[in-house]
Amino acid sequence: MVTKHLLTGLPEDADLRRADSLAREIFSDVANKWAFLIIEALGEGTLRFSELRKEVAGISHKMLTQNLRMLERNGLIDRKVHPTVPPRVEYTLTEPGRALRATVDAICGWTHQYLGHIEDARRHFDT
Amino acid sequence: MVTKHLLTGLPEDADLRRADSLAREIFSDVANKWAFLIIEALGEGTLRFSELRKEVAGISHKMLTQNLRMLERNGLIDRKVHPTVPPRVEYTLTEPGRALRATVDAICGWTHQYLGHIEDARRHFDT
DNA sequence: CTGAATCCGCGGGGATACTG
DNA sequence: CAGTATCCCCGCGGATTCAG
Numbered sequence: 467m468v469t470k471h472l473l474t475g476l477p478e479d480a481d482l483r484r485a486d487s488l489a490r491e492i493f494s495d496v497a498n499k500w501a502f503l504i505i506e507a508l509g510e511g512t513l514r515f516s517e518l519r520k521e522v523a524g525i526s527h528k529m530l531t532q533n534l535r536m537l538e539r540n541g542l543i544d545r546k547v548h549p550t551v552p553p554r555v556e557y558t559l560t561e562p563g564r565a566l567r568a569t570v571d572a573i574c575g576w577t578h579q580y581l582g583h584i585e586d587a588r589r590h591f592d593t
Numbered sequence: 594m595v596t597k598h599l600l601t602g603l604p605e606d607a608d609l610r611r612a613d614s615l616a617r618e619i620f621s622d623v624a625n626k627w628a629f630l631i632i633e634a635l636g637e638g639t640l641r642f643s644e645l646r647k648e649v650a651g652i653s654h655k656m657l658t659q660n661l662r663m664l665e666r667n668g669l670i671d672r673k674v675h676p677t678v679p680p681r682v683e684y685t686l687t688e689p690g691r692a693l694r695a696t697v698d699a700i701c702g703w704t705h706q707y708l709g710h711i712e713d714a715r716r717h718f719d720t
Numbered sequence: 721c722t723g724a725a726t727c728c729g730c731g732g733g734g735a736t737a738c739t740g
Numbered sequence: 741c742a743g744t745a746t747c748c749c750c751g752c753g754g755a756t757t758c759a760g
Contacts, residue, residue: 489704492711497626497700515722526754531723541707541714552721553760562707569703572696573624577616580668580689584619587668642742653734658743679741680740 495540500525500533502570505563508543512558542566622667627652627660629697632690635670639685669693 495501500522507513507521519530534557537543542563548554559567622628627649634640634648646657661684664670669690675681686694 485708488708488712489701492704492708493629493700494626496704497624497629499621499624502620502624527723528753528755532753535723539715539718540711541718547722550721551760553723555722562703562710565707566700566703569696569699572699573620573693574616576689576693576696577619577623580692581612581615581619583689584667585615588666591666591668654743655733655735659733674742678740680743682742 492540495536496542496566498533500529501537502573504530504533504537505542505559505567505570506574508557508559508563509567510559510564512556515555515557518557537563619667622663623669623693625660627656628664629700631657631660631664632669632686632694632697633701635684635686635690636694637686637691639683642682642684645684664690 503522503525504518507518513521515530515534518534519525519527522530534543534545538545541560544558544560546556546558548556630649630652631645634645640648642657642661645661646652646654649657661670661672665672668687671685671687673683673685675683
């Protein structure tokens with residue numbers, strides 16, 4: 467089955483192996499907290515660079531640009547430059563980006579839902 | 594609204610702020626590729642340390658133990674030690690862990706679904 | 721304001737050796 | 741086999757500077 471091997475297994479077929487390695491690469495790109503937080507911050511709206519910087523608490527200038535480039539390259543966000551001075555650049559989620567945001571939302575929901583369980587588990591573990 | 598501030602914002606209320614910082618911490622722990630790949634590998638079943646090592650391609654001994662400890666501490670996996678020699682340790686997802694796995698599955702599905710879009714976006718970007 | 725480039729310190733993470 | 745501890749190096753990522 468394909469899904470079984472999509473990210474962790476070792477498919478025999480050359481095509482599957484190629485698709486798998488690509489999926490792995492995308493997964494490694496996208497499955498990091500900064501990318502998720504940026505996607506979450508964008509939501510349904512549009513934000514400028516400096517707004518994102520404020521919205522995503524704790525992110526550095528460099529990490530923000532780096533992740534924005536990555537997300538743009540993978541087609542998750544749309545980057546619109548207004549040729550004004552000073553420049554104004556607006557970022558928006560594309561359709562694939564919004565689709566991924568749904569799953570990031572799910573993770574946020576999960577975190578929210580299990581906060582109590584996790585606190586308990588931690589207290590129990592730290593002894 | 595709570596969810597708006599759950600991960601990115603700055604709530605005014607002290608309780609919310611505390612919950613938020615905790616949520617952030619959990620999010621930072623859990624939202625990394627190795628944790629996801631381990632969760633995905635465990636799936637519905639039970640795996641030993643050495644089996645996980647094989648299943649999660651490319652993970653090092655150290656990263657595996659480190660992430661397993663973290664996941665155990667947060668109550669996402671159950672660690673069962675069989676007092677035999679040689680030792681036998683089995684890992685299984687707990688209920689919260691399985692709940693999170695559903696969302697990780699969603700990300701895998703997303704990756705699969707948008708592979709084509711992403712390839713195209715990349716080709717277009719790399720010019 | 722956005723963002724590329726450079727410098728650099730610190731810690732992530734690999735390899736290895738050792739215990740139970 | 742599972743897990744901890746130690747060493748060590750490379751690269752992530754922060755701070756700063758310069759450009760458009």
